Amino acid sequence: MQQHCLEACDRLDSRQFLIAVKKLANDLGYGSDRSPFLGAGIEYVQSRRYEIGDPIKSIDWRVTARTGQFHVKEYESPKRMPVYLLIDTSASMTIASGQLSKYAQALQIAGGIAFAALERISPVGVVGVGERDLVIKPSLSKDRILQWLHRLRYYRMDETTRLGDKLNNLLPSLASRALIITISDLHDPEAMSVLKLAAQKHDCITLQLVDPAEKTLRGAGFVRVREAETGVSSIVRNNPGIKEPESLADELSRAGIDHLCLWTNEPMVHKLRNFFKSRSLLGRNAR
Numbered sequence: 089m090q091q092h093c094l095e096a097c098d099r100l101d102s103r104q105f106l107i108a109v110k111k112l113a114n115d116l117g118y119g120s121d122r123s124p125f126l127g128a129g130i131e132y133v134q135s136r137r138y139e140i141g142d143p144i145k146s147i148d149w150r151v152t153a154r155t156g157q158f159h160v161k162e163y164e165s166p167k168r169m170p171v172y173l174l175i176d177t178s179a180s181m182t183i184a185s186g187q188l189s190k191y192a193q194a195l196q197i198a199g200g201i202a203f204a205a206l207e208r209i210s211p212v213g214v215v216g217v218g219e220r221d222l223v224i225k226p227s228l229s230k231d232r233i234l235q236w237l238h239r240l241r242y243y244r245m246d247e248t249t250r251l252g253d254k255l256n257n258l259l260p261s262l263a264s265r266a267l268i269i270t271i272s273d274l275h276d277p278e279a280m281s282v283l284k285l286a287a288q289k290h291d292c293i294t295l296q297l298v299d300p301a302e303k304t305l306r307g308a309g310f311v312r313v314r315e316a317e318t319g320v321s322s323i324v325r326n327n328p329g330i331k332e333p334e335s336l337a338d339e340l341s342r343a344g345i346d347h348l349c350l351w352t353n354e355p356m357v358h359k360l361r362n363f364f365k366s367r368s369l370l371g372r373n374a375r
Contacts, residue, residue, distance in 0.1 A: 102238065105196075109237065112200025113207070115357050116364055135159040169267045169291065170213060170226040171205045172258065173198045175240065176272035177218030178249035185301035186353050193352055194271045194297055195240055197360065201269060202233050210267075216240070217254040217272065218247035252278030259286055269293045273302075274336060284343040292345045293367075295360075298333055299352045 135148040138158035151159040175198050181191040202212045206228060214236050216222030224236055251272055259282075268286055272279075274296050286292050333349040340347040348363045350356050 105241065106234070106237075108196055109199035110203060112196060112357060112360075113203030115361055116200055116204040133162045135161050168208065168210045169265055170211045171201070171267045171269065172213045172215060172226070172262075173202060174215050174217050174251065174255060174258075174268065174270040174272070176249060176251060176270075177216045177220055177222070177240070177243055178247045178275070179218075179245055180249065180273055180275050181218075181297070182243065182245060183299050183301060184352070185299050188352060190273055190297040190299055190352055191243060193350070193356065194295075195237070197295060197350075197356070198240075198271055199233070199237050200360075202237075203230070206230060206233065215254055215258055217249065217251040217270075217276075218244075219250060220244070220247065223258075249276040249279075251276040252280075252282045255279065255282045255286060259289075262290065265290055267291045267293070269295065271295045271297070273297050280336075280339065283340070283345060287343050287345045294336075294340055294345055294347045296333055296336065296347065296349045297352060298349060 135151045136159060138147065138160050142160045146160040148159045148161045175194060177191070181194060182189050184190070184192075198214070202214075205212050209228065211226035211228050212233060213226035214222065214224040222236070222240075224232065227233075249272070251270065251274070255268075255270075268290050270279075270283070270293065272294070274294065283292060283294065337347045337349065346363075346367060348359065350359060
């Protein structure tokens, strides 16, 4: 297949693109004492006899009452889960009615989350869920993150979505609990069942990007779209079976998957920051 080398960054050069990503990372990490990238949280291990200097708040009153001697609870240190970013690189992501396509915004969001996770010492892996073969194992290397960021700035206009298949292939390789963040328009009808399966063992988040133009495209079959950043026109297949964001949010919530719908014509930073902060405060990753 011919690869179209088109920058998905709204005319930003490499340096400007990196600045935008790092700024988003700072915004996501600001004001949150607990990290959404921590794993199962602080887990109880055992109780032991009280020793001078132990904090009063750690006293295990149930064991103390049973034994007649003061005992305190001991906990495991917080675990840091690996973070897997599933980035939709399919053609439907290049639809744009404004300055930025869904693809461009997805890439900046992925970069921001990756750098924020690395600041919390959580390894980051990447899986492209279009047709291209892109699987990067979790790493703490910022250089590696930069490599895949710049690699993904070039995209094809003929990719179909394979979110369901790619996630299904990933799950057997996960030896421990992971934080799986899907950044997609969720146009793959096969993805929902696999996302629900993933949520049974892993902490799952879906960030759904929606362009206002898609409201008028539902059921339209093949449509011609123009990439706002480049002016290049292409024909993509519109899936008439695509569910409304509200319906998807309800279905995902029932499966224990956190969902955030991001419209490309609205500011996203504060929504992302509040979303991740609320997950920390609610302890959603401590299930």
